[in-house]
Amino acid sequence: MLIIQFWVLSVLMLGSAVCVVVFRNAVNSAMSLVLSFLALSGLYVTLDAFFIGIIQVLVYAGAVMVLFLFIIMLLDLKVEARRTLNLAAVFGGLAVLAGFVFLIGQIVLSFPASGESFPALARTGYSDVSEVGVALFGNFNLPFQVIGVLLLVSTIGVVILSRRSLR
Amino acid sequence: MPYLDLFLKPEVFLVWTSVLKTGGIIGIVLTMVAYSVWAERKVSAFIQDRVGPNRVGWAGLIQPIADGVKLLLKENFVPAGVNKFYFSIAPSLAMVPAILVLAVLPFGSSLFGVPMVIADLQVGILWVFAVSSLGVYGIVLAGWSSNSKYPFLGGIRSSSQMISYELSLGLSVIPVFMITGTLNLGEIVQYQVANGWMVFPAWFQPGPGVVEFVETSGAVLGVSVAKIALWIPMMISFVVFMVAMFAETNRVPFDLPEAEQELVAGYHTEYSSMRFALFFLGEYAAIIAGSGVIVTLFLGGWSLPFVPDGSQGWVWGLVNIGTFFAKVAAVIFFFLWVRWTLPRFRFDQLMKLGWYFFFELALLNIFLTAGILAWLQSQS
Numbered sequence: 001m002l003i004i005q006f007w008v009l010s011v012l013m014l015g016s017a018v019c020v021v022v023f024r025n026a027v028n029s030a031m032s033l034v035l036s037f038l039a040l041s042g043l044y045v046t047l048d049a050f051f052i053g054i055i056q057v058l059v060y061a062g063a064v065m066v067l068f069l070f071i072i073m074l075l076d077l078k079v080e081a082r083r084t085l086n087l088a089a090v091f092g093g094l095a096v097l098a099g100f101v102f103l104i105g106q107i108v109l110s111f112p113a114s115g116e117s118f119p120a121l122a123r124t125g126y127s128d129v130s131e132v133g134v135a136l137f138g139n140f141n142l143p144f145q146v147i148g149v150l151l152l153v154s155t156i157g158v159v160i161l162s163r164r165s166l167r
Numbered sequence: 168m169p170y171l172d173l174f175l176k177p178e179v180f181l182v183w184t185s186v187l188k189t190g191g192i193i194g195i196v197l198t199m200v201a202y203s204v205w206a207e208r209k210v211s212a213f214i215q216d217r218v219g220p221n222r223v224g225w226a227g228l229i230q231p232i233a234d235g236v237k238l239l240l241k242e243n244f245v246p247a248g249v250n251k252f253y254f255s256i257a258p259s260l261a262m263v264p265a266i267l268v269l270a271v272l273p274f275g276s277s278l279f280g281v282p283m284v285i286a287d288l289q290v291g292i293l294w295v296f297a298v299s300s301l302g303v304y305g306i307v308l309a310g311w312s313s314n315s316k317y318p319f320l321g322g323i324r325s326s327s328q329m330i331s332y333e334l335s336l337g338l339s340v341i342p343v344f345m346i347t348g349t350l351n352l353g354e355i356v357q358y359q360v361a362n363g364w365m366v367f368p369a370w371f372q373p374g375p376g377v378v379e380f381v382e383t384s385g386a387v388l389g390v391s392v393a394k395i396a397l398w399i400p401m402m403i404s405f406v407v408f409m410v411a412m413f414a415e416t417n418r419v420p421f422d423l424p425e426a427e428q429e430l431v432a433g434y435h436t437e438y439s440s441m442r443f444a445l446f447f448l449g450e451y452a453a454i455i456a457g458s459g460v461i462v463t464l465f466l467g468g469w470s471l472p473f474v475p476d477g478s479q480g481w482v483w484g485l486v487n488i489g490t491f492f493a494k495v496a497a498v499i500f501f502f503l504w505v506r507w508t509l510p511r512f513r514f515d516q517l518m519k520l521g522w523y524f525f526f527e528l529a530l531l532n533i534f535l536t537a538g539i540l541a542w543l544q545s546q547s
Contacts, residue, residue, distance in 0.1 A: 027253070027311065034304070054293040062300025063330065066307070070326050073311045073319075127289045129350055 005046045013039035026072045030065060037061040051128045188285050192269055195492070199499075200451040201231035207503050214507040235444070243440040246313070253312035258438065258445035261305025265452035267298045272459045273353045275469050275488035276476035283469070283488060284353055291352035292344070295460055296337055299415065302453065303329045309446070310434040321433030324423050324514065331521040332414035332421075338529035339407035342400045342536035343464055356468035360476070364467035365401045368394045393543050400536040405465045407529050412457045414521065417450065419506040423514050458498035459491075466494050 016039065019032035037060045044053030136144050173179055205220065205227065212219025220227030245254065271291040275283030288294055303326050310322015343365060344350055347358040359365060414421040430436070435446045462468060469487040470476075476487060512520070 027250075027308075031304075031308075050288060050290045051293070054290045054297050058293060058297040058300060062297055062303075063333070066300070066303055066326055066330060069304075069307055070323070070330075073307070073323070127349075127351075129290055 002046060006043070009039045009042045009046070012036075013043065026075065027069065030069050030072055033068075034061050034065050037065070049128055051132055184281050185285060188281075188283070189270075192274060192285065193266065196266070196269060196452060196455055197448075199455055199492075199496075200448050201235065203451050203455065203499055203503075204234070204447075205231050206499070207506075210500070210503040211507045214504075238441055238444040241440040243442060246315070246437050248314045249437065250312040250314065253308045254437075255442070257305050257309035257312060258442045258449070259305070260308065261302060262445045262449035262452065264298045264302040264305075265449050265456050268295050268453075268456040269459065271295060271352055272456070272463055273356050273468055274459070274491045276484060277478060278481055278484035278488070280478075282353070283484070287351070287353055289351050292340060292350050292355075292460075292464070295352075295456075296333070299453070299456070300329075300333055302449075305446075305449065306434050309438070313434070313437040315437055317431045318434045318436045321430045321436070324430075325417060325434060328414055328417070328421065328423060328517065328521075331518060332411045332525075335407055335521060335525040335529050336411035336415060338526070338533065339404045339411060340464060341529075341533050342404050345533070345536050345540060346397055346401075352463050352468075356463060356470060359467045360470045363394065364470075365465040366398075366405050367467075368398055368401070392546075396539045396543065397536070400532050400539065401465070403528065403532045403535075405461075407525050407532070408464070409461065410525060411521075412461065413502070413505070414517070416453045416457055416502075418454065418502055420509040420512050421517055422511060423517060454499060454502055455495060458495045458502070461498055462491065462494040466498075 013036050016032040016035040020029045020036065023029045023032060037056060041053040041056035041061075044050075044056060174183065208230075209219045209227070211217075220230045223229045223233045245251065270285045271288050271294050273282075273284040273287075277283055286294075306325045306329075307322045310318040310320075310325070313319070343355065346365075347355050349355060349358075362368060413419075417423075435443055438446060469491040471486075471490050474486060474490070475483045
């Protein structure tokens, strides 16, 4: 059952990720990316990581992509749709892809533990929300606060840069 | 009886009880959707001193069925120049998230030992926010794919409104989790059974520092310093959550996406027949799901003071389910009452209210709750 879920969700995720690049219409690409995020969060859930799966939907599919779609709809899509394929770029991209796949294959084959399956979780049925919370506010409290300051600085930066008088 | 044994195997038992619960809840909610349209018309008629629908059946009670048949039999007209794919899937995208929210709501305690919640997720409330944040896609895509100015403006307004109010919505419930210490909606209801509803904390287990009024078997009616101190942030949470829910479901006074005077019908201007009906149903299903979340978080869910839960007998299980839906109906009535009483906000007022007032209020409320909890801990 788990293996069926894994393959269905993986194919859906990778397939829609390819669609993001292939589609000429930007709205199609954005919606494919949403589908890819949903499949990815499904993969998290099959790994019993409910919290990260839900956050994936909440933050990326529910907030970031809505803003993307919002911007895309205000653009003129016809210009992009009319653009013809650049053959050199297509072949270049395919060559990079082949090199990347070859590299990943080499690494996986040379890594002895890659053929073995992981041991089962020590316990099941625990709440991963509280685990994440304890880890964030316990062991990783300093990095957590540093990230908080970084986010605050970038928020203030955005506010200052988008003020009309400074443009 | 080999068949009976098969039905009682844990995995099979889980599957068929879940199917029964899902079917039951969808049936109940779709009926409630149909009759909240009827209630909307009746309540508006009452508030405006009219009669309202009264031709089809007694007091117009068969009107929703007549409306449904009419919508199904109408021509499904697709205007020229629309993006056909997104035009057809947008109504479903608007409807499905509203229904999915119901999966985690505990609509009763238990019946014959089966918990009355479809999926008892540890991250229950996050599921509610994640799924309802997907509801905006249906509206945005409907507005964009219609290839027409009014729907487009409606879709843009709707998405900016939903993004703005999602922040207050999410932040306003954090104090609830700080007090209960869980994200699981069932456990939040259990906390309220033991400690009083979030907006009406008047009974709880006996303990130190508690002034008792009436003593009964399980719970105690009374007050304590902790209850009163935590009641203040809970009321702020409740008000912010309620207002943000009005904005999320595009109800008056925040129904800018479909303001008739400015935008014809907003994002569903170009829709007809059952596709239009799906938007309509999705909107009311979102109101019902939102009312369910409000009831679960703040109004004690399926609990009534001094009423036992389903473990005391199946009659009490049914009473608990009835209590939940009665409370939901009461909150829906409040939604209708507000709609026919208040005028509409202007769009800049709506955005200012969300960003400059409710967002900050919800943030301050988190600090207030943390301060009170820390103070209570230092006392004990």
